[in-house]
Amino acid sequence: MRILLFSSLYPSGARPIHGIFVETRLRELLKTGEVQAKVVAPVPWFPLRGERFGEYARFAATPRQEQWNGVEVHHPRFLVFPGFGMSITPFTMALGAWRTVRRLQREGFEFDLIDAHYYYPDGVAASLLARWLRKPFVVTARGTDLNLIPEYTLPRKLIMAAERAASASIGVCQALMDRLRELGGDPGKTHTLRNGVDLQRFVPEARDQARVRLGLPIEGRMLLCVGHLIERKGQYLAIEALAQMPVDVRLVLAGEGPDRAALERQASALGVRERVQFAGVVPQTELKWWYSAADALALCSSREGWANVLLEAMACGTPVIATDIWGTPEVVSQPAAGVLMRERTGAGLAEAWQRLFANLPERAATRRHAETFSWESTTQGQLRLFQRILADQRVAHREA
Incomplete structure (x- = not known):
């Protein structure tokens, strides 16, 4: 079976952790040996690579092929197109x-199916390509796309x-499919x-060993947040909470993003800047060392489909x-x-x-919970679904 994975959410040399969850699912699928795949991961056009252009410079630095x-x-x-780009x-x-x-087709990669990720704009774009090429396609919804x-008409x-x-x-997650059914x-x-x-x-790695490796204090407790520093991820809530926690608690924010300066100012204003790293x-x-060093992971997002950091932390024995x-x-x-959390504040x-901490689970128990979320069932579910779609297509062609 040959598939074309289509999504703007995919890592590159310029953005190595962008869309890593899409790559991980494909990598697990390829391990079966039953699938061949190539990836088309479109990138917004931008002409300049200067650092002052931030994310747009990384678009420009993305190689055409790798x-x-x-x-x-x-x-x-x-x-x-700024202003009305969402529509077109x-x-x-x-x-x-x-x-x-x-070009991929002319070079001999005649794929059977388009595997698109993120419904908008990627899934809609994939639907157009599939129509033009007369190929079946599947779309995976991942969060804000549904x-x-x-909410926009x-x-x-x-x-x-x-x-x-x-x-x-x-x-x-099931919640996203419930939402899609609600939409019709x-x-x-x-x-x-x-x-x-x-x-x-x-x-899991030994906590003290992890902290020594990362240059973190061995004493005290540590709350970790992993993710892009943007409003939706809610790191500002973790800083706000830190001011209400015992003084032995430190907060570590792993990630970068446009909100960093604002978060630093907030920590200073609340008098906890020395407790925030x-x-x-x-x-x-390297993430396993940070998860293992932490006493808990906090995810304060306003919107998530299925947050991979939760399972990653649990697999390292760290509750969330x-x-x-x-x-x-x-x-x-x-x-x-x-x-x-009972409320997002x-x-x-x-x-x-x-x-x-009133009922802190054993790290081994947290790891065992994560072990119930292996990739095997998802990978086999994908294979069965793709095989059924292609079988149905062959029947339809014979009957046409």
């Missing part, structure tokens, strides 16, 4: 990718048109295939505190996993911290 962890990845450019981006993305996809973007109409044309829709999606085409966790990469971007291969949203209760489903996080 081998990423043994997979051939292509990064065609597409135009984004699916079309510019599809048009920008067209020549690359056709829990936020459909035109994107919602385009999403639902893509849903009707798709052979199937996959959700990384076909219940017979919805499938929940949850993200797993790499149990070989994310393993900004660790910057941490490579996936998280907002009660979307797919998160499907992960934090037992006391061994951690606790859910700094006070709510501080209260959840107290609740967690």
Whole structure:
């Protein structure tokens, strides 16, 4: 079986952790030996690479083609128009990718199916490509593509048109598929295939050893946040909560983003700046040390589909505190996993911290909970779904 993975959410040499959850699912699928795949990961066009242009400079620095962890990845450019780009981006993305996809076919990669990730704009763009190429396609919903973007009228109409044309829709949590059905999606085409966790990469390490390795104080307790420093991720709530926690608690923020300066000012204003450490971007291969060094992971997001950091922390034996949203209760489903915040506020996080430590699970129990989320069932579910779609297509062609 040959598949073309299509998504702007995919790592590159310029953005090595961008969309790593999409790459991980593909990597697990390729391990079966039953699938061949190439990736088309469109990137917004931008002409300049100067550091002052931030994220746009990284778009410009993205190679047109590269081998990423043994997979051939292509990064065609597409135009984004400020102000009204949301409405036309699916079309510019599809048009920008067209020549690359056709070239892959001419070079001999005649794929059977398009595996698209993120419903808007990527899934809508994939629906256009699939129509032009007469190929079946599947779209995986991952979070804001269904829990936020459909609030806008035109994107919602385009999403639902893509849903009707798709052979199937996959959700990384049940809550997203419930949302798609609420929007009018076909219940017979919805499938929940949850993200797993790499149990070989994310393993518990001795806490003191981890802290020594990272140059962190051995004494005291540590709360960790991992993610892009943006408002939606809610790191400001962790800083607010820190001011209400015992003075032995330190907060470590792993990640970078546009909110860093504001978070530093907030920590200073609340008098906790010396208790907050900004660790910057941490490579996936090093994250296990940060998870293992922490006493708990906090995820204060306002929107999440299925947050991989929760399972990664648990696989390292570290319980979590998280907002009660979307797919998160499907992960934090037992006391061994951690606790859910009763409200998304700094006070709510501080209260959840107290609740967690009043009945702190054993690290081994937290690890065992994570072990129930291996990639095997998701990978086999994908294979069965793709094989069924292609079998149905062959039958339809014979009957035509």
